[in-house]
Amino acid sequence: MAYTEEELKKELETKEYEYGFYTDIESDTFPKGLSEEVVIALSKKKEEPEWMTLWRLEAFKGWKEMTEPEWANIHYKKPDFQDISYYSAPNKKPKYESLDQVDPELLDTFKKLGISLDEQKILAGVAVDIVMDSVSVATTFKKTLAEKGIIFCPISEAIKEHPELVKKYIGSIVPPKDNFYAALNSAVFTDGSFCYIPKGVRCPMELSTYFRINQAGTGQFERTLVIADEGSYVSYLEGCTAPSRDENQLHAAVVELIALDDAEIKYSTVQNWYPGNKEGKGGVYNFVTKRGMCERNAKISWTQVETGSAITWKYPSCILKGDNSIGEFYSIAVTNNFQQADTGTKMIHLGKNTKSTIISKGISAGKSQNSYRGLVQVNSRAENARNFSQCDSLLMGNECGAHTFPYIEVKNKSAQIEHEATTSKIGEDQIFYCNQRGIDTEKAIALIVNGFSKEVLNKLPMEFAVEAQKLLEISLEGSVG
Amino acid sequence: MLKIKDLHARVDGKEILKGVNLEVKPGEVHAIMGPNGSGKSTLASVIAGKEEFEMTKGTILYEGEDLDEVSPEERAHKGIFLSFQYPVEIPGVSVTNFMKTAINESRKARGQEDMPANEMLKLIREKSELLDIDRKFLSRSLNEGFSGGEKKRNEIFQMAMLEPKLAILDETDSGLDIDALRIVANGVNKLKSKKNAVILITHYQRLLEYIIPDFVHVIHDGKIVKSGTKELALELEEKGYDWLKKEPVA
Ligand SMILES: Nc1ncnc2c1ncn2[C@@H]1O[C@H](COP(=O)(O)OP(=O)(O)O)[C@@H](O)[C@H]1O
Ligand SMILES: [Mg+2]
Numbered sequence: 001m002a003y004t005e006e007e008l009k010k011e012l013e014t015k016e017y018e019y020g021f022y023t024d025i026e027s028d029t030f031p032k033g034l035s036e037e038v039v040i041a042l043s044k045k046k047e048e049p050e051w052m053t054l055w056r057l058e059a060f061k062g063w064k065e066m067t068e069p070e071w072a073n074i075h076y077k078k079p080d081f082q083d084i085s086y087y088s089a090p091n092k093k094p095k096y097e098s099l100d101q102v103d104p105e106l107l108d109t110f111k112k113l114g115i116s117l118d119e120q121k122i123l124a125g126v127a128v129d130i131v132m133d134s135v136s137v138a139t140t141f142k143k144t145l146a147e148k149g150i151i152f153c154p155i156s157e158a159i160k161e162h163p164e165l166v167k168k169y170i171g172s173i174v175p176p177k178d179n180f181y182a183a184l185n186s187a188v189f190t191d192g193s194f195c196y197i198p199k200g201v202r203c204p205m206e207l208s209t210y211f212r213i214n215q216a217g218t219g220q221f222e223r224t225l226v227i228a229d230e231g232s233y234v235s236y237l238e239g240c241t242a243p244s245r246d247e248n249q250l251h252a253a254v255v256e257l258i259a260l261d262d263a264e265i266k267y268s269t270v271q272n273w274y275p276g277n278k279e280g281k282g283g284v285y286n287f288v289t290k291r292g293m294c295e296r297n298a299k300i301s302w303t304q305v306e307t308g309s310a311i312t313w314k315y316p317s318c319i320l321k322g323d324n325s326i327g328e329f330y331s332i333a334v335t336n337n338f339q340q341a342d343t344g345t346k347m348i349h350l351g352k353n354t355k356s357t358i359i360s361k362g363i364s365a366g367k368s369q370n371s372y373r374g375l376v377q378v379n380s381r382a383e384n385a386r387n388f389s390q391c392d393s394l395l396m397g398n399e400c401g402a403h404t405f406p407y408i409e410v411k412n413k414s415a416q417i418e419h420e421a422t423t424s425k426i427g428e429d430q431i432f433y434c435n436q437r438g439i440d441t442e443k444a445i446a447l448i449v450n451g452f453s454k455e456v457l458n459k460l461p462m463e464f465a466v467e468a469q470k471l472l473e474i475s476l477e478g479s480v481g
Numbered sequence: 482m483l484k485i486k487d488l489h490a491r492v493d494g495k496e497i498l499k500g501v502n503l504e505v506k507p508g509e510v511h512a513i514m515g516p517n518g519s520g521k522s523t524l525a526s527v528i529a530g531k532e533e534f535e536m537t538k539g540t541i542l543y544e545g546e547d548l549d550e551v552s553p554e555e556r557a558h559k560g561i562f563l564s565f566q567y568p569v570e571i572p573g574v575s576v577t578n579f580m581k582t583a584i585n586e587s588r589k590a591r592g593q594e595d596m597p598a599n600e601m602l603k604l605i606r607e608k609s610e611l612l613d614i615d616r617k618f619l620s621r622s623l624n625e626g627f628s629g630g631e632k633k634r635n636e637i638f639q640m641a642m643l644e645p646k647l648a649i650l651d652e653t654d655s656g657l658d659i660d661a662l663r664i665v666a667n668g669v670n671k672l673k674s675k676k677n678a679v680i681l682i683t684h685y686q687r688l689l690e691y692i693i694p695d696f697v698h699v700i701h702d703g704k705i706v707k708s709g710t711k712e713l714a715l716e717l718e719e720k721g722y723d724w725l726k727k728e729p730v731a
Pocket of ligand 2: 521651652
């Protein structure tokens with residue numbers, strides 16, 4: 001029968017997390033707890049050079065003196081950092097040449113995710129570096145990339161094989177002591193991706209990485225470093241889903257982007273970590289620090305589709321250091337049930353004629369809370385800086401919340417700052433209109449939400465956009481109302 | 482095709498339809514006229530299955546089936562179409578995408594595959610030409626920023642695309658200039674056949690010059706107070722509704 005808010009709500013509650021399964025791959029796991037010894041052991045396990053071990057220890061020292069941030073508009077039970085195991089690696093560590101050599105169980109997992117690592121995708125030109133529980137287990141298309149001088153590999157490998165690059169840039173954008181979670185990540189990050197595009201090279205394919213949390217009680221700390229040398233271009237995709245779990249899992253990633261003069265980085269994320277069940281139990285805590293630095297005429301675009309996690313705390317930011325540099329942030333954040341999201345961006349205008357665009361679409365359902373928090377800062381020497389921000393919220397039901405916190409700090413009079421915000425509700429009239437055309441309520445909601453999100457979906461690379469749309473639809477099939 | 486018996490309906494505890502009787506047979510065109518607030522749109526919504534309106538008494542039979550337990554989307558799948566008096570905006574969803582979804586959802590309900598893209602394109606081309614609709618219009622967000630006339634024409638375009646058995650047009654003529662009215666009427670006439678029926682809700686005799694009704698009903702205070710042929714519409718145009726309000730219930 002037709003939509004009423006009551007019915008819709010009930011329907012939502014019965015929809016369990018679609019991707020709630022978990023792969024049984026043997027792993028080698030550290031006992032729980034965090035100390036200097038654990039940091040050293042971790043570094044040793046990863047056969048890291050001494051400078052890396054020292055860097056981690058320095059970060060750990062900093063972290064011990066820091067306290068968790070309180071200012072975000074989110075409420076949760078603080079994780080017990082001594083109750084987490086800081087290392088877990090799949091036991092089998094083979095090198096694959098082709099897909100049929102890959103653990104079938106793993107392939108099956110990806111199939112269930114609907115983001116399968118099948119030949120089609122590879123033929124479509126996507127090199128995939130999968131981070132399965134902290135250690136990369138497959139890398140494809142490395143050869144094609146190598147011919148162009150592009151380095152795309154697990155960061156653990158880069159530390160050993162390209163120490164000069166890693167040493168120069170790691171922590172240069174997000175210093176180890178930047179914030180509580182960045183410090184923790186710097187001390188204990190296990191793996192992640194490294195990418196370097198040489199001068200003037202246009203990366204011929206979308207680079208993509210799929211992250212998953214897999215081991216019970218294993219915090220996951222990824223570290224990503226993308227360096228686009230002068231005049232180069234790269235589009236980087238990061239997508240993730242996690243298995244259904246009863247206890248809270250901590251995810252504290254750090255992503256650093258460096259766009260040197262005239263370079264461009266497009267960084268797209270589809271995030272679907274386990275959001276917890278309908279009572280608000282379980283689910284991933286996602287505390288991420290993502291930041292990019294633009295040199296002269298450089299451009300960084302962050303595009304994100306956030307549907308998962310119990311708690312999301314994430315502000316992909318751009319430091320527009322070089323003159324004429326451009327920063328963009330396009331975001332869709334969906335929250336349902338008891339999910340809490342506090343996400344947004346920071347655009348720091350330092351250079352002259354710098355430009356930034358922020359488009360944020362928040363969709364809240366159930367008892368969830370969805371906050372946009374954005375900072376636009378124009379420094380005194382940033383002549384002619386321009387910013388356009390648009391924050392739209394879509395509410396479903398009466399128990400959820402949408403909040404917008406735009407902070408604007410302008411120290412140069414020539415700046416032009418525009419901010420627009422709207423809040424709307426999916427109306428029964430819209431649903432009935434769709435119903436009358438033969439479209440059932442679930443599909444109608446998907447349609448309306450897709451329409452609402454279109455400006456951002458359009459920013460994603462084609463293939464990813466289809467996946468993202470599917471993901472929105474899945475989250476909405478009962479998970480939004 | 483449609484048989485409404487002693488229909489009572491209310492919204493927010495207020496009784497709006499107070500015993501409507503109406504029978505529509507295949508091939509017929511019925512016009513429903515009446516003053517503002519008399520319950521015309523309510524009747525249309527109840528036939529389409531809008532849940533806000535609670536049926537307290539009576540029955541609606543459609544092709545012999547009691548619609549009481551049938552959802553609005555199922556009614557649509559069975560061929561009931563409502564051209565809304567106030568079409569709703571859906572930002573970001575193009576007319577084309579909306580129609581594609583609507584057509585494929587109905588096909589799915591009938592156990593058919595999605596309509597192949599080339600067939601869909603052909604259909605869109607054909608129907609947009611019939612209604613003199615600019616193709617650029619079809620990529621715009623549904624009803625967002627449409628003028629009153631564009632909204633109505635878009636409703637009829639959707640009707641033409643969906644080819645319903647029973648089309649209810651709720652004041653589709655209001656807001657249309659004479660050229661648009663002619664185009665819309667032409668579209669409706671093209672759809673008309675021995676198998677289909679049309680219910681026209683209108684204030685004005687004007688539309689009925691282009692789409693000739695077989696029957697005209699006057700609704701007042703939730704009841705049909707007078708029924709007749711197309712001459713009744715002319716009489717109403719001349720005399721207004723007041724004389725009917727005073728007459729005993731027909
Ligand atoms: N959703 C609603 N809630 C309360 N009253 C309504 C609602 N819809 C219609 N009505 C009332 O029902 C009566 C009939 O309305 P309607 O069917 O729209 O009339 P018409 O289409 O003939 O102008 C009016 O008095 C109107 O105010
Ligand atoms: Mg009306």
